[in-house]
Amino acid sequence: MMRIACMFRRGAWAPLPVLLFLTVGCGDLFDIQNPGQILDTDLNDPALIPVLITGLSSDVSDFMDNVGFAVARIGDEMAGSGSYGDTGFFRVGHADQGNVNGMWEQAHEAIWMAELHIARIETLIEPAAFASSPFVARAYVFQGIAHRTLGENYCQVVYSDPDEYGGLQPREVAFDSAVTSFTNALSYGTEFQEAAHAGLASAYADLGQWSQAVSEARLVDDDFVFEIFYDINDNENEIYDETHDRHEMSVFATFAGTFDPADPRAPFTKCDEVSGCPNSQGADGVTTHWRQEKFDDGGSEIPALSGKEARLIEAEAALRSGDLGEFTTQINRIRTLYGMPSITEPATAGALEYPNALDDGWSILDGERHLTLWLEGRRLWDLHRWNHPFLNGGTVVWEGENPRDSCMPVPSGECRVNPNFTCAEAAAGTLSG
Amino acid sequence: MRTHFNVRDGMAVIASILVLFFTTLPLAAQTGQVTGRIINSNTGAPLSDVQISVRIQGTTIGTISNVQGRYLLLNTPLGTHTVEVERLGYAAQSIQVTVTAGQTVVANFELMTQAINLDEIVVTGTAGSARRREIGTSIGVITADDMESMTVTAVTDLLQGQVAGLVIRQMGGAVGNGAEIMLRGVNTLGGPGGNRPLIYVDGIRIETGLHGEPDEASAQTTVFDDLDANSIERIEVIKGAAATTLYGTEAAGGVIQIFTKIGGGGAPQWTATINQGFSRIGHVGPDIDPTGLHLNDCTMDPGCPESGTWLKLGRIQEYNLSVRGGTDVPWYFATSFGDTQGNIGDQGATNYALRANFRFNPLDNLSIRASNMFTRRNIIFVPDGNNAEGLLLNVMRGDRDYSPGHDDSATLEMDLKQQIDHFITGLNITWTPTANLSQRLNVGMDYSTSDYTEERPWGFFFVPEGTRENDLDLDRNITVDYAGTWSTDLPFVDVASSFSWGAQYYDEFSWGINGFSEIFAGPGSKLLQSGVETRATEQWLRVASGGFFLQEQFGWQDRLFVTVGGRWDGFSTFGENFGLAFYPKISAAFTISDYDFWPSWWETMKLRGALGESGRAPSPFASKRTWASTSGDDRQAAVILDELGNDDVGPERTREIEGGFETSLFEGRFSLDFTYFTQSTTDALLRLARPASIGTEESILTNLGEVANSGYEFQGNVHVYSSPSLSWSVGGNYYHGENKVISLGPVTDERLLNRPVDARFGDIVQNPDELGVRPKFAEEYLGPARPTTTWALNSRLTFFRRLTLDALGEFQGGHVRQSGTARQNVRRRYWPTCMDVIAAVEAGDYSMFTAKELGLCSYRDASYGEWTTLGDFFRLRSVSVSYRVPETWLPAGATGLTLRLQGRNIWHKTDWPGIDPEGNSYGTAAGWSWSIREYYNLPTPAVYLFSATFNF
Secondary structure, X not given: OOOHHHHHHHOOOOOOHHHHHHHHHOOOOOOOEOOOEEEHHHHXXXXXXXXXXXXXXXXXXXXXXXXXXXXXXXXXXXXXXXXXXXXXXXXXXXXXXXHOHHHHHHHHXXXXXXXXXXXXXXXXXXXXXXXXXXXXXXXXXXXXXXHHHHHHXXXXXXXXXXXXXXXXXXXXXXXXXXXXXXXXXXXXXXXXXXXXXXXXXXXXXXXXXXXXXXXXXOOOOOOOEEEEOOEOOOEOOHHHHHHXXXXXEEOOOOOHHHOOOOOXXXXXXXXOOOOOOXXXXXXXXXXXXEEEOOOOOOOOOEEEEEHHHHHHHHHHHHHHOOOHHHHHHHHXXXXXXXOOOOOOOOOOOOOOOOOOOOOOHHXXXXXXXXXXXXXXXXXXXXXXXXXXXXXXXXXXXXXXXXXXXXXXXXXXXXXXXXXXXXXXXXXXXXXXX | OHHHHHHHHHHHHHHHHHHHHHHOHHHHHHEEEEEEEEEEOOOOOEOOOOEEEEEEOOEEEEEEOOOOOEEEEEEEEOEEEEEEEEOOOEOOEEEEEEEXXXXXXXXXXXXXXXXXXXXXXXXXXXXOOEEHHHOOOOOEEEEOOOOOOOOOOOHHHHHOOOOOOEEEEEOOOOOOOOEEEEEOOOOOOOHHHHOOOEEEEOXXXXXXXXXXXXXXXXXXXXXXXXOOHHHEEEEEEXXXXXXXXXXXXXXXXXXXXXXXXXXXXXXXXXXXXXEEEEEEOOXXXXXXXXXXXXXXXXXXXXXOOOOOOOOOOEEEEEEEEEEEEEOOOOEEEEEEEXXXXXOOOOOEEEEEEEEEEEEEEEEOXXXXXXXXXXXXXXXXXXXXXXXXXXXXXXXXXXXXXXXXXXXXXXXXXXXXXXXXXXXXXXXXXXXOOOOOEEEEEEEEEEEEEEEEEEEEOOOOOOOOOOEEEEEEEEEXXXXXXXXXXXXXXXXXXXXXXXXEEEEEEEEEEEEEEEEEEEOOOOOOOOOHHHOOEEEEEEEEEEEEEEEEEEEEEEEEOOOEEEEEEEEXXXXXXXXXXXXXXXXXXXXXXXXXXXXXXXXXXXXEEEEEEEEEEEEEOOOOOOOOOEEEEEEEOOOEEEEEEEEOOOOOOOOEEEEEEEEEEEEEEOOOOEEEEEEEEEEEEEEEEEEEOOOHHHOOOOOEEEEEEEEEEEEEEEEEEEEEEEOOOEEEEEEEEEEEEEEEEEEEOOOOOHHHOOOOOOEEEEEEEOOOOOEOOOOOEEEEEEEEOOOOEXXXXXXXXXXXXXXXXXXXXXXXXXOEEEEHHHHHHHHOOOOHHHHHHHHHHHHOOOOOOEHHHHHHHOOOOOOOOOOEEEOOEEEXXXXXXXXXXXXXXXXXXXXXXXXXXXXXXXXXXXXXXXOOOOOOOOOOOOOOOOOOEEOOOOOOOEEEEEEEEEEO
């Protein structure tokens, strides 16, 4: 702690009355006392490594439910039935630069925290222990998830150092970084091998490297899931909060809402028809509130890597190669997980359509990915990479822009202070541009 | 121990006085008495606390007048003497009397108010005390007589519209809501909290922040409102760094010092005041809407009260009783009780206040004053503001609300209460061992607690299982403030020297516990443990600061005064590498009217100029990288980054140059005080905005910013006419100030440069005149969020020295203000002035409307920017009629009775399209510009009061 005496020593030229004050100033008189704070140096203790990585987990939690909430409204998963400022933009398909700062910041913080913690851990434990540390592996998995999710949802990415700010880069850079992080995770112990493979499968798929994606996906069991944790006390699942505690988005008039009874992967309650909901209409005072029940508790976890996604990757790869049998097999493996009846092999690969009639390979894949990965922050990437027909003025209650944004621009908080590009350049390819 | 010492010494003093009294009785026949009454020459009101003195052969005998304005000088030596009377805010007078043995001479005085009196003593911003003629900076003084014509229920009532450059921004019309006080605008990047003036009460610094955070009420209760306005004797206001240098770090936002009453005048004198009245909210929203956004008329709405309106008159009753007296040991005790009901539901507040002040002189050259205050406030809020569970939000949105079945009465089931206890105690010790040396020591403590509870009962519509939250906050601040002055005449012609030194220590401790509980088993009253899920957080912080100053003042012929000085400060929150902060000052005051060549009708002209610096401290732990405890992985212990830390962080520094003059003409009938100021804040503390792509959203607090702020102020007063049958005086003030951001460091958001710190931006229609075309928006700068120009006019008309009509109006403008209410209602297709556009858009044919009209009124397009417009308004702050009942009408024992009818905030004029040009949803807790907006908060009510003040 800093003492006033130290300051006086540096200000030794100060006049005589200092002496009077020094007599009082010594001791603890001028210490800040704030028991809740932990000084950085206090963390240099091997016993605190789990605490560091749990903190990283908390950072990733902050990021992932925000992404889930935003993507649901920008895309076609949910009707933006709320009153938030960003909702007004998101629900018409406008990912405004001013409304996408938080997720950008949280993703980068998770990435940096992983780096920081791994570097600290290396100084705290023996090299051998470090080389097999499950904490290091987990940190890399978290880092890979952050890279991947950043790349899937932002049209361009930027990576900077405190001393050298970066420029705009294509989102593939984020996917490459995700591959690096997941690959690193494979090198540290055995505990997170499956998570790393699941991450690599999705990162390779994002890069369009389907054979590598399938190779990695095959190493992931159907029921594997790597979840992002939420807790009602410190880190409540925002999607739950915004649909149960509040009513900021609704299943009403969405693809998931067309199922009656609801698809088990996308459960919901029609609040206008049953009791038990506090509200039958959204926070906009207009839209019917159909409440999602996938996250039915403030502590509901959000899957980030999973066997079901691995199956979807294998199914898509098969569809792309024209193997409809393999495609159907992989889809049915997922449906079995949920106790759902199998589908029959579609007659053709067909094409994406809006609205979806689920009548051919691509529209089935579209529907299966939509429902299986519902509210997990993945849908916008699917819309983008498939150039989905929904993007051409598709509507979920609110009349959409044509075309709608299929990714988020580099946000205003970045472009306003990063001298390497303008905000217009940062918004290229979006309605903000 | 100290109390024991005081009481014992006090008793000794009283005993000594009695002994002296009886031993001097035989001498009475060799002396006479002087008595009389002192009144205000305009209003005829008796003047208490007037200092009466008679100088006789190098010694002075004196007394002060009582509440009836009467005085009595016993044992006055025989002969012809001059009786001099002085009182703050009045021109001094003297009368020659001839005292004869055993006789009583009557000398009555009628004092005229004098806005500028160069010999009045002020203490704020000076090393000890100083005459106004010695001070090179502007100082605003509000005296008890300024308060005379108004019934005050809050301290802000005393300040509003009274001092040029002091702007009060109301936070909302809900009972218990406080106000933001700002002096000379904005000169920091540190948010509204960093711009608050320091508040001192009887020399003891008090907390300037807010009591807790009643968030569901969107209310902000301020420490300022805890003070009992009826106990205030005077208020001194210094506004900028040129004047606040001696207060050091944290004083760049100015200093307000409040002095409470002390006794005197001999026998106990009682004053009782009864205030009865009500508050009323008139028509809400656009006039074309007969329902007043469903608040004035809710007869068609489910849950509407039987009265057919959500609004009601809010009963106000207050009772104040004070007693003062003492001669050698002046004392003052006061107590008050107030009950203020709100205009909706159970909203209301009760206030209790106690004050005990006394002073005694254990030695001839030693004076000790003790001041103590305790207040308790119990406030009941209704859910308000930006709150989906709030009454106003749900009512004003009509059918587009959240309430089940549109029955908005369900919102009132939320129980929001706050109890505030506040205790201030202090000792002011003045020791004058020699005629040249004076020293003072102020020691005291400011201690307050806030207990806020927020309960959604079991079955509450928004959270059926119920919740309870309890915020307990405690603030304890200790002040130790020492100053000494050595005055002497230098061996030069007519040059006097006054050398001062001093040191201050301020220890600030805050502690808070927040408990939350949810999921109750059933109905009934609850505690935190009643819920299935519970959690708690705790905050605990102690910060200390200390500094010392040196000052030298040279005075030449009592006309020219040059003061130089400096202050050195240490602070807990400075970085390891920073050291001490030094703030210099220099000022000059020159009373040119003292020269013989100056025309006699222009009796006062003082020129003044000053340069000084002050600062603001960085926040706790800004210098350290710290981590905060949290949980992750389903309730496992975790740490997350809290503060990146900066070893070099120090205070920001505001340098101010001010110049001006104070003048009065025609025997004080016209007075004017003018000041120009320019402030430059360098090393401004700012959260250095860096690209998040470096890996963190956390910013570093750095000394990189620069802010410029300048403006000018006028304060004037005119006694238009004065006679026993009629007197009329007019006063007023004007302030204009503008600030702009000069630098934000190496990485800059260019939009913010050369614009006000509280710049407001918004989306504005770019194709305004296109018909039938949806608007295209772009972000534009709209204006500052806080008023840049204010003026106030006061007129006081008195008939026959008994009946006084008083009016005060205030203008605030030059800023933009957002109606979030209107914009959000448009989005819900319900805003009375927009219904034609809304209907057209619903019908799909809006070809007759321009893009601008759509940008304002179309539920698909309305932007906050279009609803952010010039916020100028003029408001009649106070209109009152007072009658001083003739003494002959009063019953035995009563010595005075004043009756008053007052209306406050009863009329306003504005072109701003929202509901109320004042009142804000977020109070001062939010950022610079975000906090200035209307968002379903209760408008400012008009208040009507009848008051009776008895003296006996």
